[in-house]
Amino acid sequence: MTPFGVGEPGGWLSALPLLVGTGLVLNALRLRHRLSALPRVSPAERAEPLRWAADSREAEGPYGPYAMLTAANAVLSGQARRAALAHAREHDLQVLDLIPADLPVERALDLARHVDPRTYRLDPLALGRGAGFATVVASGLLGRAGVRPGGLEPGEYGAVTVKLRQYAQPCRQGEGYAADLAVVPCHTTPRAPACRGRRAWLGSLGVSPLAALGGSVLSYGLVWLALAADVAWGVLAVAAYCVAPYVTFAGTPLSPRDLHRTALLRLVQTPWNWWRTLYDPLTEWELRQTRLLAKAREGYRDDLAEGLERFFEPRRGDCPWCGARSLATHLVSRDVVQAKPGRFTLDRCEECQHIFQNPQLNEAGLEYYYRDTYDGLGAMTSERLFATQGDSYKARAEMAAAHLSPRMWLDVGAGHGHFCQIARTVMPDTVFDGLDLSQGVREGKQRGWLRRAYRGRFPELVDELAGRYDVVSMFHYLEHTPDPFAELDAAVKILVPGGHLLVELPDPASRSGRLLGRRWGAWMQPQHLHMISMGNLEDALAARGLRVVARERRGAHQRHDLVFSVLTTLTALAPSPSRPWAPPGRTAAARIRRVAGLVLAVPLLAVAAPLDRLVLPLIPGASDAYRVLARKDEG
Numbered sequence: 001m002t003p004f005g006v007g008e009p010g011g012w013l014s015a016l017p018l019l020v021g022t023g024l025v026l027n028a029l030r031l032r033h034r035l036s037a038l039p040r041v042s043p044a045e046r047a048e049p050l051r052w053a054a055d056s057r058e059a060e061g062p063y064g065p066y067a068m069l070t071a072a073n074a075v076l077s078g079q080a081r082r083a084a085l086a087h088a089r090e091h092d093l094q095v096l097d098l099i100p101a102d103l104p105v106e107r108a109l110d111l112a113r114h115v116d117p118r119t120y121r122l123d124p125l126a127l128g129r130g131a132g133f134a135t136v137v138a139s140g141l142l143g144r145a146g147v148r149p150g151g152l153e154p155g156e157y158g159a160v161t162v163k164l165r166q167y168a169q170p171c172r173q174g175e176g177y178a179a180d181l182a183v184v185p186c187h188t189t190p191r192a193p194a195c196r197g198r199r200a201w202l203g204s205l206g207v208s209p210l211a212a213l214g215g216s217v218l219s220y221g222l223v224w225l226a227l228a229a230d231v232a233w234g235v236l237a238v239a240a241y242c243v244a245p246y247v248t249f250a251g252t253p254l255s256p257r258d259l260h261r262t263a264l265l266r267l268v269q270t271p272w273n274w275w276r277t278l279y280d281p282l283t284e285w286e287l288r289q290t291r292l293l294a295k296a297r298e299g300y301r302d303d304l305a306e307g308l309e310r311f312f313e314p315r316r317g318d319c320p321w322c323g324a325r326s327l328a329t330h331l332v333s334r335d336v337v338q339a340k341p342g343r344f345t346l347d348r349c350e351e352c353q354h355i356f357q358n359p360q361l362n363e364a365g366l367e368y369y370y371r372d373t374y375d376g377l378g379a380m381t382s383e384r385l386f387a388t389q390g391d392s393y394k395a396r397a398e399m400a401a402a403h404l405s406p407r408m409w410l411d412v413g414a415g416h417g418h419f420c421q422i423a424r425t426v427m428p429d430t431v432f433d434g435l436d437l438s439q440g441v442r443e444g445k446q447r448g449w450l451r452r453a454y455r456g457r458f459p460e461l462v463d464e465l466a467g468r469y470d471v472v473s474m475f476h477y478l479e480h481t482p483d484p485f486a487e488l489d490a491a492v493k494i495l496v497p498g499g500h501l502l503v504e505l506p507d508p509a510s511r512s513g514r515l516l517g518r519r520w521g522a523w524m525q526p527q528h529l530h531m532i533s534m535g536n537l538e539d540a541l542a543a544r545g546l547r548v549v550a551r552e553r554r555g556a557h558q559r560h561d562l563v564f565s566v567l568t569t570l571t572a573l574a575p576s577p578s579r580p581w582a583p584p585g586r587t588a589a590a591r592i593r594r595v596a597g598l599v600l601a602v603p604l605l606a607v608a609a610p611l612d613r614l615v616l617p618l619i620p621g622a623s624d625a626y627r628v629l630a631r632k633d634e635g
Contacts, residue, residue, distance in 0.1 A: 017226040017233040021240035024219065028247035031112040035252040038099065038117045039091075041184045043083045067142055067149035069135040071157055076134050080186045084136050087182055092171050094138040094178035095164045097130030100188045102257040105245050106195060106273055107131060112248065113215075114207060121176040124421045125387040128165030130181060132157045132201050133188065138178075141167050144446065154197030155285025158204030162380070166447050183253035195276035200283040206380035210591075213274055214598030220270055221599070242266045296377060297580035303368055304581070308342050311365030315358055321536060324351035327358070333518040333525035336568040338378070339575040340369060344525040355508050355531035360482065369526045374415065375438055377580070386418045393422035395555055396475060399627060400502055403550055406430050406470035410494065412458050412487075413477030417444030433469075435461065459486045465494040473502040476625075479528045485540065492544045497634045501546055504556055504627045505532055512561040512616065512624050521564030522624050534626050546630035556625040557617055562608035570601050 066085055070076065076084075076098070088096045099111065108131075115129035132154055142149060145167045147160050168179035199209045223241045227234030245263045249256060256262070262269060282290065318325045330348040335341070347358040361369065374382045396419065400406070407430065411420055414434030424432060434441050435454040445453040454461055472491045478484045491501050506522030507513075508531040513520040522528070538548055574597025575582065577590035617623075 014230045014233070016222075016229045017235075017237040020222045020226040020237040024223075024237070024240040024244050025247060027219075028244040031109065031248045032250065032252060034112050034116050034118070035108070035249065035254055038253050039087075039180065039182045040253050041080070041083050041087045041098070041182045043079050043185055065139045067137050067139045069137060069147075069149055069157070069160065070151050071133055072151040072153050074133050074151070074188075076184075076186055080184050084134075084182075084184055088136045091180065092173045092178055093136070093180055094141045094168050095128075095180070096136040097128075097161065097179075097181045098134040098136065098184040098186075099131040099181060099254070100133050101183050101185050101253060101255055102187050103131050103133070103254055104188065104258050105249075105256045105262040107198065108254050108256050109245075109248070110198070110202065110207075110212070113212075114205070115181070117181055121180045123390065124177065124425060125390050125418055126165060126177075126179075127206065127384060127387050128161040128163065128179070129205070130161050132161070132197075134184070135161070135164070137164060141169075153200070153283050153285060155200035155204045155283045155289075158201045159285070162205060162383070169448060188257065195273050196280060197283060198277045199280055200286050203289075204285060204380075206384045208598075209277060210595055211598050213277065214595065215602050216270065216274065217595070218599050218602050220267075223267075238267065293377070293578065293580055296372065300581040304341065311342070311361055311368055312359040313362045316360075319349035319352060319354055320356055320530070321354035321532075322349060322352040324349055326350040330355050331518050331523065333523060334572065335369065335526055336518070336524065336571060337373060337527065338369075338581075339571050339579065340581050342369075342526065346523065346525070346531070352536060353508075353533055354536055357526065357529045360529055361526055365526075366482075372580075373527075375440060379440075383416075386415065389418065390422055392558060393419045394426060396473070396502070396504060396627065397423035397426035399550065399552060399555070399629060400471060400473075400500070401426050403629060404471070404500055406500070408469045409433070409471040409473065410435060410465065410469045411473045411475070412436075412491070413474060413480070414441055414444060414450065414453075416440045416447065417449035419473070419475060420444070421447075421449040435465075459483075459490045462490045462493050467494065467496055469494055470496060470499045471502060472499070473504075475502075475504045476506065478503065478532060479505055479530050482529060484530055484532065488540055488544055492546065492632060495632045497632060499632050500549070501541070501630050501632070502627065503537065503630075504625055505534075505537065507553065507556075507624060507626045508533055510624045511619065516561060516565050519565040519568050520624075521558075521561060521568070534628065537628060538630075541628070541630045546632055548628055548630045550627075550629040552627040553623045553625075554617065556627045557623040558625055559612045559617065561616060561624055562612045563605060566601055566604045566608050570597050573597060 066088065068076075068081065084096060084098055087093075103111070111129065111131055120126050120129070137147075137149070139149075141164065145160075145163050147163065152160060165179050168177045170176070171178050202209045202212050219241070223237050226237035242263050245256075245259055245266070249259060317327070319327065326349065327347045328350055330346040332343060332345050334343060345358055346355050348355045372378045406427065409420075409423070409430050410433050411417070412435050414420060414436050415438070417432070417434045420432035420434060424430065431451050432449075433452040433454070434444055434450040435456070435458060437455065437457060439455070441450065441453040441455055444450040454465070472495055474487065474491070478487055481487050488501075495501065506524075506528070508522075510520075510522065513522060518525070523531070534551070534553075541548060574593045575590075577587055577594055582590070
């Protein structure tokens with residue numbers, strides 16, 4: 001008999017306890033590696049007396065006076081406060097999130113899952129993270145961010161934590177940004193339940209509580225499945241599950257106050273933690289979100305009552321690119337981003353192969369289907385998505401830097417300015433401005449990610465911007481516009497002679513698009529109105545006096561084809577029950593379906609992510625995007 005019955009009937013099922021136990025220990029070691037990098041705040045034996053900026057101006061640091069934010073029930077000794085301020089001063093920080101050394105296991109695991117301290121300070125796009133206990137902040141940054149010092153409930157605290165990290169400036173000394181986390185030698189209130197406010201805290205950080213619980217439900221279920229598969233060996237999987245917290249926190253600055261109880265009772269306590277997380281009383285922040293959701297639901301109900309037909313232009317019989325009338329249906333899709341009602345058709349021109357939405361959304365339709373995607377209810381989700389694209393943003397900047405040294409750069413479709421925030425690390429002498437239709441571009445200026453922010457439609461701002469810029473960039477922008485030709489005309493007009501236009505677009509010739517069908521992320525219905533091939537784009541550039549000087553296909557690959565396919569399938573089969581455009585009723589069934597979908601999505605995403613990064617880039621023709629850099633010749 002082979003170990004665990006491998007090779008015998010049912011052998012792989014018998015091997016499940018070993019696989020589950022090994023996976024649990026490896027994951028615990030991964031989290032331990034993260035937590036071990038947390039710096040410690042050392043109590044100063046002779047720390048100088050201070051009063052905080054909320055009371056006076058005497059708590060000065062390298063960025064002026066400091067203030068303290070705390071959770072509503074947090075207690076921090078004077079010695080710990082002095083030590084935290086000394087740490088912020090010494091390490092050139094504007095924002096220092098303080099983590100209590102005895103943070104409860106569940107909250108400490110949330111921290112480890114969602115932040116890597118080794119890269120937190122270095123990443124220009126890192127989302128603010130902490131323990132929701134206390135934060136030292138430079139008063140000037142608080143003013144820019146519109147935050148007042150004082151005690152905060154969990155939801156408010158999480159939203160502020162994210163915002164403060166976005167407003168942190170580059171360090172005056174050395175690399176990175178003036179924001180960090182550190183463990184402070186103090187104690188949390190033992191009477192406060194570990195999961196009190198956890199749902200609001202996670203939600204305000206942009207982490208879906210249901211998604212957070214999905215991973216826990218999966219690992220818990222696998223432990224019981226391993227026990228059922230082989231009772232004798234399944235005990236090892238149970239032991240690994242209970243020992244995992246010890247492995248996670250051993251040798252780290254954290255010593256959770258409930259570590260022993262959690263490890264001993266983990267099989268019983270974990271479902272109880274799920275219950276407390278989901279059914280904790282609503283916080284004030286959540287009540288405000290509920291009111292916003294109810295208001296949004298009323299607006300969507302009124303929109304749907306008037307019918308969807310009013311959101312579309314008349315169907316056209318000719319190609320908007322070349323004028324040919326030989327059209328064929330390329331694919332039909334539903335809303336893959338938000339699961340709003342409606343069906344959308346992409347037609348293909350048989351002459352020039354241009355692919356376009358037909359009938360196309362009109363202005364009212366674009367407003368309806370974009371609403372709550374990048375702003376409003378979807379602002380935090382999109383922020384999390386853009387924060388993961390740093391490598392792609394850097395590759396775009398490096399392509400330009402290899403050919404030119406621009407002085408003034410305008411990013412069209414800039415959003416909050418995520419690309420510009422990364423690009424200035426590649427080209428520190430370049431000034432970056434941004435233009436967008438949304439309010440987010442002004443927020444980008446407030447953060448310091450953009451020097452100037454222009455809000456409006458690009459072709460309508462040409463007279464104001466003409467002849468100002470060395471470089472204009474359009475990254476995944478043209479495909480969203482009703483008239484790409486008008487956008488290219490505007491770019492030519494505002495470029496100085498010898499200036500450059502850098503365009504990145506999804507590649508409709510991608511093999512991934514053919515394999516994944518309407519689940520391919522780049523089709524992205526209903527937002528993408530035009531899918532422009534590289535040849536067609538280059539012809540349009542040449543017709544406007546722009547000469548291509550560089551192009552990239554493999555280097556522009558986004559590396560999320562399979563992940564996006566999994567997520568769009570999840571959205572289609574198990575959409576969020578809280579979406580305000582959802583049909584009324586059946587909430588309980590929708591929640592169960594959503595949790596089940598999230599649990600099933602976890603292993604699929606675990607497989608899809610490495611395939612996207614390591615395997616798909618090796619397949620010829622699999623790149624999902626391309627970049628073209630073109631020069632406006634003199635004269």
